[in-house]
Amino acid sequence: MTHTVSPRRLALALLIALGLNGCGHQLNNQAPAAQPPDAATAPKLERIEAAPAPSPVAAKQVPMPRMAISAPAYMPAPPRPIAPPPSTAQYPRFDDRPWQRVAEAPVSTFSASVDTGSYANVRRFLNRGALPPRDAVRVEELVNYFGYDYAAPAANAATPFAVDARLVASPWNAERGLLRIAVKGQDLAKQSLPPANLVFLVDVSGSMGPQDRLPLVRSALHLLTNQLRAQDRVAIVSYASGTRVVLEATPGDRKDAIHAAIDTLNAGGGTYGEAGIRLAYAQARAGFIGEGINRVLLATDGDLNIGVTSADELKTLVEGERKRGVSLTALGVGDSNYNEALMKKLADVGDGSYHYLDTLQEAHKVLVNEMTSTLAVIAQDLKLQIEFNPVLVQEYRLIGYELNNLTRQQFNDDKVDAGDIGAGHTVTALYEIIPTGAKGTVDPLRYGEVKDAKSADPHAKELAWLKLRYKQPGQAESKLVQLPITKAAAWPALAKADADLRFAVAVAAWGQWLRGSTQIGDYGPAQIAALAHDARSGDRYGHRAEFERLVELSGSLKR
Incomplete structure (x- = not known):
């Protein structure tokens, strides 16, 4: 009698046979050959006959046996996309002027x-x-x-x-x-400018690391350095968790020394802006030029987190230095954490201007093409x-x-x-x-007095x-x-x-x-x-x- 074996049982039997054959081969290599068992005592194995080959039509209808692959005990979850940090940028709030x-x-x-x-x-x-x-x-x-x-x-x-x-x-x-x-x-003309005593105050905190921040500031300062004259002086101060005088006051014609000092600026640490501002002003006072340009150029994203961070207290500090003859220009960089409200306020009370650097081309506009406008003041406290x-x-x-x-x-x-x-x-x-x-936007007062156009005024x-x-x-x-x-x-x-x-x-x-x-x-x-x-x-x-x-x-x- 011929038994029909399912494809699954056939595959299982073949796997068992291959396993036994492999074991026997391994044993034959490790021990003497055993004597064949006596026919009377040998265990009886069930004879399994192969099923007849299916017809071409049946082959198309019967699926091939599948090997069961066990899944690992732990499958790691797919990585989740990292959401960008929430924006903490600060802008001064105001309403449009009314009629x-x-x-x-x-x-x-x-x-x-x-x-x-x-x-x-x-x-x-x-x-x-x-x-x-x-x-x-x-x-x-x-x-x-x-x-x-x-x-x-x-x-x-x-x-x-x-x-x-x-x-x-x-x-x-x-x-x-x-x-x-x-x-x-x-x-x-640039050549006719009074001698300039400049202090580059650079934020080198960790938030300044991206390419559009400290690397851009370094390139911008290189551009300005190339415009300096022998009668100009430059000092460089940096701040992060602490402060540092990177370069003492140096004549403008020693460009190699100034460029080399700029290249040492690297980002890392907190943002102790208050101490940096105080140290920069101290350097400016030490190199003060009477009848000259005395200015701190602050380059930062404005993200202060150590020391005095109150805008009003920093404003008072900058205002006091302005009265002593040292002005401040703010060069802002950054995006999601950018504190423009602080940058603009410090520049306004520091008798300077506020600029945002989004590209090196913008830095070239502000510090090269408009250098005289940025540095030399011809009229103060202009009111209209x-x-x-x-x-x-x-x-x-x-x-x-x-x-x-x-x-x-x-x-x-x-x-x-x-x-x-x-x-x-x-x-x-x-x-x-x-x-x-003409038709206006605001109702007139009932008792307001308006002159007549035919009056003798x-x-x-x-x-x-x-x-x-x-x-x-x-x-x-x-x-x-x-x-x-x-x-x-x-x-x-x-x-x-x-x-x-x-x-x-x-x-x-x-x-x-x-x-x-x-x-x-x-x-x-x-x-x-x-x-x-x-x-x-x-x-x-x-x-x-x-x-x-x-x-x-x-x-x-x-x-």
Whole structure:
């Protein structure tokens, strides 16, 4: 009788047979051969016959036997993706300026600013595929990032800057106007700068390790070192968990020694910023140059975690050193832990400017192309105040400068700190105005008094009265500059304005759009890019062309 054996039993039998054969072979190699057992006593083995070969059709239907593979006792879980650390970046918070009725608040006062950090930081966000946080966008810093070909003061001018005011129609509301106030500082040749006593204060804490932080700062300082003259002096101070004088004051023509000291800066440890700032100022005082430039250049992500970390206490420290004649410029780097609020505050009270370095090209712009503007101050504590005429202007709003607001009384108070203007710097401010008789945004007071346009007021044709206060470097008493802004017969169309004015309006519009402002209606990236494209003349470094690309990119990122 023939037994049919299943494929599984056949495979099992073959495995057993192979195992026994292997054991017997091993034993034959280790012991004498055993005698064959007697037939009577030999155990009987069941005879297993192979099943007949299946037909081709059956072979297709019968699966091949599978070998059972036992799983290991422990199977490691697949690795989970590491989430990026939560952002702790800090930006100064503020609300957009509201409209003001001239009959109730005719005077607007603010401090000048030449900070540009917001633009470079916004660019970093966009190049990484994200729109910037609202509070990272400061319209005036976007506008003042660009150079404008404003008329410079005459060589024998009484003031170190020239002022110009222009009025055009608003591109987002034809019934309204835009008033541009432009300030152009006297330019100085690099060779004619006073001798500079500089202290590079570099954060070398662990958070500065990434390529876009300390390595970028080292490259930036190398660029600045190449611009130094023999009469300049440089010291280098670093801070992490502790502080260190990396290089004592060294003449600017000893570039090899300065470059070598910069190359020794490596990241690691905590962030004892307060002690670093104190040590840097001590070095600056030790090398103080009378009638020269005495400045600390702070390069950091602002992530302080040892010693005094309060912004107000650090502000007091920097403010005290400013009064002793040593200023501070802040060069910010970093992203997720970046403390821009601190960087901007220290630069503002330190009589310096704030810049953000997102690329080496930006460092070249700030420290090479604009070296004289960054280091040499021609006017200190510059304040602007404008009084609008209610006969011609019903409402106004200043675009930007929310963090530079001053009271009407502070304009005449020489103890109040304000912005400093460097050699060749330009300052641009834009007001949007609603003429008297047009539809406004604020209800008038019931008992407010408004002059009639037909009155005998001798200033009836003046749109506004502009005043500026500033101090000569090192002086305690301010000087006053004032001039009228007269109204033309009609506001010229923006298309007829010069390229600089048109481009400044495009940048201001983009800043408002990025902040989600409702003041510009449906005016968005398409119109802004077109306006900027037509105003790209004189784009020596390609900054305006880059702006146009960023505007288009931001429009694509909007959800």
